[in-house]
Amino acid sequence: MNNEQYKGGETMFFQMITAASMLSDQYVKTHIDEWLGSHNQKPIYNGNVILRKYHNEGMALQSLSRYPWTVRLLNGAAVLMTGAFLRHLRRKKGFIGLKLGFSLILGGGLSNLFDRFTKGYVVDYFSIKFPNKDLEKLVFNLADMFVFLGGIIVLASKKVGKRD
8 A cells, every 4th residue: 555545545534533523413413302302301321411402502601602603703713723734634644643633623613513503503412410510500512522532632642742
């Protein structure tokens, strides 16, 4: 396999990671009403996770919700910068951790951006039980978890070394 074939296969793999993360979140968002039934919330995993449907017009904790175009612009700029950096990174050999992390971040960001433009809000659907009750007010979606996980992978790969 020559270098161009390697890069093409690797690029396709990370594009699939991005697409899978976006599409899996969109799938859950589409079916959350069906899963919850007529209940507003449903505890799962011994009550440690609570399924609930929440329309978030802003960012975390509804911040900037009065400025929907600003939120769309910030989300869009983050997605654009992540995508541009990832495209640059995909041309280089190695950097597997960074490519994986940024692919997850891009997929999560795209899913939330898609919601913002098609619905005017992001559909969040689960909370985690914390000892601090204020933290239980946070409602997440799978896209948020992909962004979080991607960030951890990026930070970990930076600690390990730049060429993984």
